[in-house]
Amino acid sequence: MMKLYDYILSPSCYKVRLMAALTGVKLDLRAVDFHPGLEHRGPELLALNPAGSIPILEDGDLLLTESSAMLVYLAAKAAPGWLAGSDAEEAARVQQWLSFSGRLTASLGGARLHEMLLRPGDIGVLQSQGIAALRELELGLVEQAERGKRFLAADRPTVADIACFPYVALAPDGGVSLDPYPAIRLWSRALRSLKGFIEMPGIHRLHELKPEPQLEAGGA
Amino acid sequence: MTVGPMLDEWYPVGIFGQLDEAGRKTMLMDEPIVVARDGNGDAKVTDSSGRILPVRVRYGHVWTSLGEPKKELFAIPEADQPGRRFVDVGVVRVRCSPLRAVENFLDIAHFPFVHTDILGAEPHTEVQAYKVEIREDVDEVWATQVQFYQPQAAKSASGGITTQYMYRVAGPTSTVLYKTCPPRPSEWDVITLFVQPLAEDLCDVWPWMALFDDDTPMTDLIHFQQTIFLQDRSILENQVPRLLPLDPGMEMPTRADLTSVAYRRWLKRHNYTYGAQLVAQ
Ligand SMILES: N[C@H](CCC(=O)N[C@@H](CS)C(=O)NCC(=O)O)C(=O)O
Ligand SMILES: [Fe+2]
Numbered sequence: 001m002m003k004l005y006d007y008i009l010s011p012s013c014y015k016v017r018l019m020a021a022l023t024g025v026k027l028d029l030r031a032v033d034f035h036p037g038l039e040h041r042g043p044e045l046l047a048l049n050p051a052g053s054i055p056i057l058e059d060g061d062l063l064l065t066e067s068s069a070m071l072v073y074l075a076a077k078a079a080p081g082w083l084a085g086s087d088a089e090e091a092a093r094v095q096q097w098l099s100f101s102g103r104l105t106a107s108l109g110g111a112r113l114h115e116m117l118l119r120p121g122d123i124g125v126l127q128s129q130g131i132a133a134l135r136e137l138e139l140g141l142v143e144q145a146e147r148g149k150r151f152l153a154a155d156r157p158t159v160a161d162i163a164c165f166p167y168v169a170l171a172p173d174g175g176v177s178l179d180p181y182p183a184i185r186l187w188s189r190a191l192r193s194l195k196g197f198i199e200m201p202g203i204h205r206l207h208e209l210k211p212e213p214q215l216e217a218g219g220a
Numbered sequence: 221m222t223v224g225p226m227l228d229e230w231y232p233v234g235i236f237g238q239l240d241e242a243g244r245k246t247m248l249m250d251e252p253i254v255v256a257r258d259g260n261g262d263a264k265v266t267d268s269s270g271r272i273l274p275v276r277v278r279y280g281h282v283w284t285s286l287g288e289p290k291k292e293l294f295a296i297p298e299a300d301q302p303g304r305r306f307v308d309v310g311v312v313r314v315r316c317s318p319l320r321a322v323e324n325f326l327d328i329a330h331f332p333f334v335h336t337d338i339l340g341a342e343p344h345t346e347v348q349a350y351k352v353e354i355r356e357d358v359d360e361v362w363a364t365q366v367q368f369y370q371p372q373a374a375k376s377a378s379g380g381i382t383t384q385y386m387y388r389v390a391g392p393t394s395t396v397l398y399k400t401c402p403p404r405p406s407e408w409d410v411i412t413l414f415v416q417p418l419a420e421d422l423c424d425v426w427p428w429m430a431l432f433d434d435d436t437p438m439t440d441l442i443h444f445q446q447t448i449f450l451q452d453r454s455i456l457e458n459q460v461p462r463l464l465p466l467d468p469g470m471e472m473p474t475r476a477d478l479t480s481v482a483y484r485r486w487l488k489r490h491n492y493t494y495g496a497q498l499v500a501q
Contacts, residue, residue, distance in 0.1 A: 007443075008443045008446065008447055009443075009446055009447070009450060031437070031439045031440055031443055032439070033438070033439040033442060035310045035446070036235060036238065036308060036309075036310030036311070036442075037310075037439070037442075039439075115313060115315075116312060116313055116453070117310075117311070117312065117313070118311060118313055118424070172454065172457075173453070173454070175315070201446075201447050201450035201451050202450055202451075202453070202454055205336075
């Protein structure tokens with residue numbers, strides 16, 4: 001079985017758990033004492049990942065330390081429909097958002113670690129970079145809607161959506177509001193209603209408290 | 221805002237095991253302080269003028285006071301009981317009133333809605349009658365005979381059980397709960413919420429546990445409690461008004477939050493109003 005070095009509160013680890021749940025893959029979870037123990041910076045984990053970050057995924061000889069690669073691996077093994085199809089533009093968009101997701105980790109993820117777990121950082125800079133990334137994502141989704149597509153790279157969810165979703169959904173933990181982004185909220189609802197969707201603390205299952213935001217094609 | 225009588229109370233300001241000589245810069249009720257380990261390995265807390273503040277090291281944490289404590293730090297006898305495991309869950313910062321963090325911890329009615337399938341589940345949302353009192357001898361709020369159905373009461377529980385609870389407010393921002401201990405029915409598990417008030421609307425929360433559970437790895441015990449507390453955090457950050465209203469007429473008491481009513485009454489009686497909103501009549 002694939003082994004995931006995991007932390008229940010880590011959005012990057014949650015990406016991998018979520019992808020596995022959506023594609024029906026079972027993971028052997030190895031809990032890492034990220035907080036307060038900083039186990040990811042201890043000798044055992046640094047030997048696996050010198051970058052000192054989690055998640056880490058092991059499958060036989062394969063050792064991965066980048067969540068985007070883990071999503072691709074899970075999808076390729078169990079559910080290739082989550083990868084880009086043969087269309088060049090779609091393939092490029094998947095890759096574009098997979099890389100972009102690193103900016104969400106650095107900005108919104110950094111703001112969340114600062115505000116919640118007291119990690120050092122310049123909160124003003126982290127939040128404004130997070131807001132810039134959210135605006136870019138909102139625009140990307142509005143443009144996709146104009147093309148008649150509900151997700152970041154296609155009209156079906158792909159690994160790109162899973163790579164971007166967790167840090168976006170948890171932006172309020174870092175003091176960044178999602179109120180200004182109706183397309184992001186609609187996209188978040190679509191992802192949260194997927195069959196097999198799982199939660200993490202701070203990302204709630206879909207309930208009908210709030211009405212759906214309306215998004216007109218061609219509107220802002 | 222003057223701090224008032226809360227100045228003379230004890231507050232948690234760090235995990236003892238994590239101190240170093242460089243010290244940890246933090247706040248206590250708007251006052252900058254430094255929490256460090258001195259050359260002898262003892263905890264030392266100083267304020268911005270270099271004044272050395274009173275210190276206790278108990279329950280895994282360092283405690284201090286900006287004033288002159290009239291009482292010793294409250295006792296948790298279970299902390300000295302052999303066979304228990306002590307869990308430093310780690311700090312979580314919450315943008316809310318420290319008093320609201322305590323009040324939320326006391327409220328059992330939110331379990332099925334916020335901690336769904338762990339501490340509660342629909343349709344088991346009924347909170348049965350229980351007893352609340354202010355114990356004058358120790359000057360603490362206690363709720364006893366609390367019962368609730370829980371799908372997964374603890375990491376050590378293997379299925380749904382009806383859990384017995386006792387709640388205790390031991391200081392203005394320190395609260396302790398006692399709950400059924402699945403592997404040892406004759407004992408209580410102890411779970412605390414120690415709250416460090418940074419400002420009236422900002423706090424660092426230090427959960428701590430003393431459990432009978434020889435099987436669950438320490439990291440899993442930590443993550444179980446962090447999961448639960450993180451589910452509360454987003455609720456706490458969205459509460460309106462931010463400060464805890466201390467006018468009894470303001471929020472309708474139901475049976476489920478009798479403990480909250482007693483807590484508010486006790487705060488008012490002691491003039492513990494840092495983090496509270498007093499409603500002008
Ligand atoms: N390699 C990146 C790293 C993800 C990441 O930043 N993970 C956080 C936890 S959510 C981490 O390990 N941070 C290290 C630290 O804060 O010490 C990925 O897999 O996406
Ligand atoms: Fe809660």
